[in-house]
Amino acid sequence: MTVEITGIILMFLITVLFAYPLGKYFSKVFKGEKTVTDFMNPVERFFFRVCGIHPDESMNWKQFLKALLTINLLWLVYAFFLLIFQDKLPLNPDGNPGQTPDLAFNTAISFLVNCDLQHYSGESGVTYLTQLFVITFLMFVSAATGITALIAVLNGLREKTTQNLGNFWNIFTKTITRILLPLCIVGAILLVFSGTPSSFDGKDSLTTLQGDNVQVSRGPAAGMIAIKHIGTNGGGWFGANSAHPLENPTYLTNMLEMIMQMIIPLALIFTLGFYLNRRKLARVIFGIMTIGMLCLVIPTIISEIGGNPAIEKMGVSQLTGAMEGKEVRFGPAASGYWSTVTTIISTGSVNSMHDSSMPVSGVMQMLGMMINAFYGGCGVGLLNYLIYIIIAVFISGLMVGRTPEFMGHKVEAREVKIATLVTLLSAFLIKGFTALAAYMVAHHPETGWAVQPANWLNNPSYHGFSEMLYEYTSANANNGSGFEGLGDNNIFWNVTTGFVLLLARFIPIIGPVAIIGLMASKKFIPESPGTLRTDSWTFGVVTLAVIIVINALSFFPALALGPIAEYFSLK
């Protein structure tokens, strides 16, 4: 057991070790200083010329959001039609069918918003063409959108008083050419040499040692698996995601994929420190987020190593912990660690099936997604944390009787209203839609849809409720993991989660950009002894308390009906 814990600690330390210099590098890229990737300059200039982009043109927050939303809308339409007509397009060696309109609606939105709920299986639901032209493409651009939004917010905080949040096109392009692409190339090459397929050959057929005829799905997967993690996207090439032995062949690739999905969210915290020249603030944020992560990771690992009490009663040996839905090469500790990290980071890739996790792990996974700001996804994690900071600033301001301010700008009613709306949106979407689904299951199980509500759930009782709660929590957090027993490829789930995904992606991006846009245009107030210091550990703890209180009030009742009740029923 100590062996398995060593592996996990090592994984985390390596991530931090690489994240720090990477964060410094990101900061230089966006400040326009000299970096090792300056050889990309001519390429970027070529892109800008072809597209008619003036990279130094300034944008205020409204222009910035307009550019962001326009290009996202374009991607949505493009992805939707490609998925519907994929069966008529080339690069489909396995002869997979086109997606139904409701599934294509869900898939296109889901990848556009960096969530990657997959209501299809990679082996049969998409073609090589759509895996690359829709899935891989959206993985790059959605991660870049999140990071670009964060950089805009940092630009607003950097200047004393400014209207300019930076040029969307310029920041977006550089995020891909200087950050995502180089990291992905390194990751993909390491994966290819560890046994992940990369060729365009279709399914293989063979006769096994015992004489069964089976097929083996393959494809150009390595590149997609790299961006899936680097961009905190999480959608799998294969149905079983990173539990699949070709998607995640060894314990070493498991470490690699774990490091890849944590590296940008961690690095961006340090970027904030370097870019704003407020390293103490970055250290406090990193510290608080790490404490938050540990609070969720440790109980998960303990409960997975402990095994399933119901199977314990049958009298078999659970030396290797709870093994349902897990792979032997990873074991329960590394699987438990992954299941929490992937939910706090908003990746949503899985190396074990969360539906079969122990109830305590289920609570932690869902809490990770409800909070959605302990590291969090590419760029958006810090934006979510910023919302919590604004609320913490407001509350502490009330408590000590001072005008709340953050980095030299007054936080007034309008900003606090936006922050509050963004926070309450999660609770509304998750609980509202879960209630609707539960109502259908309980009161209209025989409704004459293609899949009747009575057949949605793969498990009865509390766990069945958890399957529905998890799905909307994951959609709202733009996470993408699931309690996959849920029968979710039908109109009800495809459409409802599609709307949750859209709202839960763009409102938490629009909110912080608008808040900072409004704040940055106000008069700068120099720090004085009367200023509430937001880079102190005290303030960090207040922020953590705000996070705990908001989420406990919002979600405890729902969790009590699902995984918490299941935990006590298993005792």
Next chain:
Amino acid sequence: MISLKLTLVMIVLCAVLYPLFISGIGRMAPGGGKGVTVAVNGKVVGYERIGQKFTEDKYFWGRPSAVDYNAAGSAGSNKGPSNPDYLQIVQDRIDSFLAHNPGIKKTDIPADIVTASGSGLDPHISPEAAYVQVIRVAAVRKLPEQKIKNLVDTHVEAPLAGVLGPSRVNVLKLNIALDALK
């Protein structure tokens, strides 16, 4: 207009050039980027990393699979830990395992051999799950137990550098070596 042009540029970069480049590098990797296969007497019998179904008593069994080890798809059972139907299935597997392995105590059965893997294609079992099948395999093949046990010993893959990853046994490789035993 900028949106449209930049989209086209990024499609070429991220969905065409990048995957082609990785695919090109992949040709130099083991298996040429098509997956590493295992052959017996020149005939491909499987992929090194993809588990196979073994139900005959003369072979070591792998873990239960939700997709019956057909790698055209992949999935776990997605059964929750408290689901009564699921617990009954596990109980049946235990009973069946005991019936096929006379002389084994229930407490010797490790959980991984009676629970389904995450992918349905897990190529490995724990060393305990291999050792617990030695008596059966030896009896069916009419070979000395010690000889089979030694074979398992040589197929236990230890943690890398002693610290990374659980110990495990690749079932396909073990069974190929088993067929080669005289």
